[in-house]
Amino acid sequence: MLKKALLHIRRNKLKSFILFIVFFLMALLMTFSFIMKEDGTSLKNIITNSLDLRMTLKGTLTYGVYGTYENYLDEYEKIEGLKEELNDSDYVKYVYQDIITAPGYITIGKNLDDTDTMVSYNTVRNENTNDEISKNMPAILNEIALDNLDDLNNIVREKRELGYNSKKYEEYLKDYSLDVTDEIGILQYRQFLYDMNTKIGPDVLEYKNTSYYKMYLTSDLEDYNYIFFYNGDTELQSECLGIDSKESLEIKEDVDIVEGRNFTDDEIKNGARVVIIPINTFMVDKDGYNTKVEVGDMIPVTIHNGLNEYMTIEYEVIGLHDGIRHDDGYVEFEERNFNAIAYNVNNSFNYMLIFPENTLIELYEEADKFRSENDLPLVNSVNVYKDEIYVNPRDYLSLGDLVIGFHNFDDYAKVVEMIEETIDPLNEGHEEYQRDYHIESTIDDYYQIAGTIESNQRLFEMMSYVSLVVVLLLMILVYIYQIKRRKEETALLISLGDDKGHIYNTYFLEYLMIGIFSYFLAGISSVFLTTAIKKMMVDQNIAALSKANDSIIAYYEGYLGFDSYHIILILFVSYLLFILIGYGISRIVIKEGN
Amino acid sequence: MALLEVKNVSYYYQDGDNKREILKDTSAAFERGNFYTIVGESGSGKTTFLSLIGALDRPKSGEILLKGHNIYEDVKRYRQKDVGFVFQSYNLIPYMTAVENVSLALDIAHLSKKINIKGILAIVGITEDKTERVVTKLSGGEQQRVAIARAIAKSPTILLADEPTGNLDTDTSDFIVNIFNMLAHKMNMCIIMVTHNLEIAKRSDIVYRVDPKIKKLVKDNV
Numbered sequence: 001m002l003k004k005a006l007l008h009i010r011r012n013k014l015k016s017f018i019l020f021i022v023f024f025l026m027a028l029l030m031t032f033s034f035i036m037k038e039d040g041t042s043l044k045n046i047i048t049n050s051l052d053l054r055m056t057l058k059g060t061l062t063y064g065v066y067g068t069y070e071n072y073l074d075e076y077e078k079i080e081g082l083k084e085e086l087n088d089s090d091y092v093k094y095v096y097q098d099i100i101t102a103p104g105y106i107t108i109g110k111n112l113d114d115t116d117t118m119v120s121y122n123t124v125r126n127e128n129t130n131d132e133i134s135k136n137m138p139a140i141l142n143e144i145a146l147d148n149l150d151d152l153n154n155i156v157r158e159k160r161e162l163g164y165n166s167k168k169y170e171e172y173l174k175d176y177s178l179d180v181t182d183e184i185g186i187l188q189y190r191q192f193l194y195d196m197n198t199k200i201g202p203d204v205l206e207y208k209n210t211s212y213y214k215m216y217l218t219s220d221l222e223d224y225n226y227i228f229f230y231n232g233d234t235e236l237q238s239e240c241l242g243i244d245s246k247e248s249l250e251i252k253e254d255v256d257i258v259e260g261r262n263f264t265d266d267e268i269k270n271g272a273r274v275v276i277i278p279i280n281t282f283m284v285d286k287d288g289y290n291t292k293v294e295v296g297d298m299i300p301v302t303i304h305n306g307l308n309e310y311m312t313i314e315y316e317v318i319g320l321h322d323g324i325r326h327d328d329g330y331v332e333f334e335e336r337n338f339n340a341i342a343y344n345v346n347n348s349f350n351y352m353l354i355f356p357e358n359t360l361i362e363l364y365e366e367a368d369k370f371r372s373e374n375d376l377p378l379v380n381s382v383n384v385y386k387d388e389i390y391v392n393p394r395d396y397l398s399l400g401d402l403v404i405g406f407h408n409f410d411d412y413a414k415v416v417e418m419i420e421e422t423i424d425p426l427n428e429g430h431e432e433y434q435r436d437y438h439i440e441s442t443i444d445d446y447y448q449i450a451g452t453i454e455s456n457q458r459l460f461e462m463m464s465y466v467s468l469v470v471v472l473l474l475m476i477l478v479y480i481y482q483i484k485r486r487k488e489e490t491a492l493l494i495s496l497g498d499d500k501g502h503i504y505n506t507y508f509l510e511y512l513m514i515g516i517f518s519y520f521l522a523g524i525s526s527v528f529l530t531t532a533i534k535k536m537m538v539d540q541n542i543a544a545l546s547k548a549n550d551s552i553i554a555y556y557e558g559y560l561g562f563d564s565y566h567i568i569l570i571l572f573v574s575y576l577l578f579i580l581i582g583y584g585i586s587r588i589v590i591k592e593g594n
Numbered sequence: 595m596a597l598l599e600v601k602n603v604s605y606y607y608q609d610g611d612n613k614r615e616i617l618k619d620t621s622a623a624f625e626r627g628n629f630y631t632i633v634g635e636s637g638s639g640k641t642t643f644l645s646l647i648g649a650l651d652r653p654k655s656g657e658i659l660l661k662g663h664n665i666y667e668d669v670k671r672y673r674q675k676d677v678g679f680v681f682q683s684y685n686l687i688p689y690m691t692a693v694e695n696v697s698l699a700l701d702i703a704h705l706s707k708k709i710n711i712k713g714i715l716a717i718v719g720i721t722e723d724k725t726e727r728v729v730t731k732l733s734g735g736e737q738q739r740v741a742i743a744r745a746i747a748k749s750p751t752i753l754l755a756d757e758p759t760g761n762l763d764t765d766t767s768d769f770i771v772n773i774f775n776m777l778a779h780k781m782n783m784c785i786i787m788v789t790h791n792l793e794i795a796k797r798s799d800i801v802y803r804v805d806p807k808i809k810k811l812v813k814d815n816v
Binding site for chain 2: 004007008011012488489491492493494495496497498499
C-alpha cells in the first residue's frame, strides 16, 4: 500500500505538488491565524502584567502588591470562591479593599517626614464593610516615640499582658505617649517577603518561589523603620505570631512540624540559635547546585549591606514545618502577612523561617553592635542570603507604595477612579507638594496599544475559526474530487480483485503523506511569518510609547519568542481532524460504492 | 460439467419506469482449451454479458457457475485468481511501468513475486527495453499487450477480453488473436472475447451471437 502510494506521488509530481500547495496554503492559513490569535492574547497579557499602577501612599498604608494580579486572583478564587459571584471589576475592587484592609498590625517606626518615631496600630478589616473602602482604610491610631530597645520590649510585654485583645489594645495605644529622645538603632524593620528567584542550574534555568526575612539594621532617618506584629486573626484579636513566646506556642499548634521539633520553652524564653525552616528548603551554591536542608544542619545568616558581608551567625535547624493550613485550605497566616496576600497564598507561608523572638533580637543586637564597632554604613540588611540558604531578594518596593497589577486591562480606568475617590478626601486641605497620596502611571500609552492588539486579535480569532471550517470543507472537497478523479483506476483495481477499502486506504495514505509534509512546512512557515509580523507590530508599538521603558521592551522581546508547544498542538489537532475527516469520507464513499 | 456455466441469466437496466431488457433467460457453457468469441450488434448486450461472467456486475436472475460453484460465493477470489480481463481501452495504471502494472495484478492476487514478469511480457511481444517504461510512453498495441500480460500473469482459467483489438491495426490484432489461440490451445485457458469483427470471430473455436430479438446467446456458424 505504502509502495503504491509513494509510486503514485513520485510519478504524478505535478498533481502531487498541486495537492501539496493546496494543503500547504490551507494549513498555513489555519496555523497562522491560530498563532496570531494566541499571541495576541499573550501580548495583551504581557502588557497587562507589565503595568504598574503605582501609588505613593505615605503614612501607614504600607502594602506592596507584587507579581501578577492574575496569580493573586487565582488564589483568591480558590479561597473565597468569588469567581462565580464577581465580575472582573468587582474583583479589582474587592482585592483592593482587601489589600488596604488586611488584618491589622502594629507599626513601630518613624514617620516619613522625620518627625517622630512612632508606634501605630492599623485597624483590622471589618468584614461587614467590605464595600466601603474609605471606611476600612487603615489609620494611625496612636503614635509612641521610642528611644531604645527596652521601650520596644515594653510595648510587646504590655501588649501581651493585655491579652492580645485588639479592642483593649486600641484603648491602650490611645493613652500611651512618649517623647522621642533618641533613635532606636536596633530592630527597625522586619518583614516577610515573597519572591521569585532565578536559579541557574547546570542544565536548566528554573524559577523557585521563596520568601525571606528582610531586616534593616539602620536607624538612618532616611529609612523606614518598622516592626510588624501580625494580628492574630480577623476576629480583632491582636496577637504577635511568631515573634514572642506565646505566639510561638500558637504556631506550635497550627504549624505542622513534619520533622524535628518545635522550640522548647527555654529557647523561647532565653533565645537560642535555632530555627524552624520550611520543608524543602535548599542550599544553593554559586554554581546553582542545591542540597536539601535537613534537621541538624546549620544555616548561616549573613548580615550585609548588599555589597559587603559583615558577619555571619549560624543557626541550627531543629525542625521542618509544612505551613499553617486550616481545614478549608485557607492559610490564616497569609492574611496577616500583608505582602503574602499579593502572592501565592498557598505557598507563601510555606517558605517562612521561624525564629524565637529573643533569638531575632540577639541577631539584631549583634549586627548593630558589629556595625557600630566597625563604623560600617547604616543601610544594611540581614538576609538569609548568598551561598547558604539562597534566598535572593529582589528589590523591595519601598513602604508606602501600593502597586496593583491588572487582570483585565479594561479595569484600569475604573480602579484609578475608585482609588482617586478613596484618596481624595485624604489629600484634602493639602497643597499638591504636601499630599501624601499620589497615583503614578503611564497607562495611556499602553492602553492605546492594547486597543490595537485587541482589534487585531479579534480579527485573527475570527480568521482562525473561519479558516478551520474552510480548511476542513476544502479538504473534504479536495478528497472527494481526488476519489472521483481516480474512478477508472478504482474500477480497474476492483476488476483485478482488489478490495475497495484497501484501494481508498491507499489513496488516503497518499494524502496523509502529502498532508504531513505540507503541515510540517506550513507550521515552520507560520512561525517565521508570525514572528516577522509580530516583530513589525512590536517595533511599531514600542515606537508609539512615549515612555517606553526597559521593562516593557524586555517584555516585548520575550514576546517575540514563539511557543513551540502551542504550534505543535495546533498542527497536531488540525491534522488529527484532517485524518479523521478524510478517513470518515473514505468510509462513506466505500459504503455508498458497495 | 462445463468450466463456466451461465444458467438462465437475465439482465436489464432500469431507466425510470422503463425496464430495458438486455439479456433474457440466456444460458451458455464455456470449457477450458477453447477460444470463444461473442459477436452481435452494438448495444446488443455483448459487453454486459462479459461483465456478468467477469463478476463486474450481477445478473438480475439466473446464476453463473465456475466448476459448479456460483462465482459470487467468493467474488474477490474469482477476480483475483480465476479470471483475467483485457479491455478495449487497455485500462493500465498510467503512472506505472509495464512491469509494475503486471506486478500490481500479481500483488493483488497474492501471488509469488518470483513469477518472471519480463518473460511474460516477452511472450506478448514487449521487448526488454520497453518493460521499464511508463505505459503511457508505449504505443496502443504495446499497451494492449501489457494488458494481456497482466491478465495472464496470474494464470487464470478464464480470460475475458472486451473488444481488445478495437483500437488496433490489423497486424497487431492478428498478433493478439494468435496469442489468444495459443493461450487456449497450448495453455488450456478458456478465452472469451467480445468482438464485432467477424473476421476475427472466424478464427475462434466457437462463436456466440447475442440475438437482439430473443435477448439470448446463440451459437453461430460464422
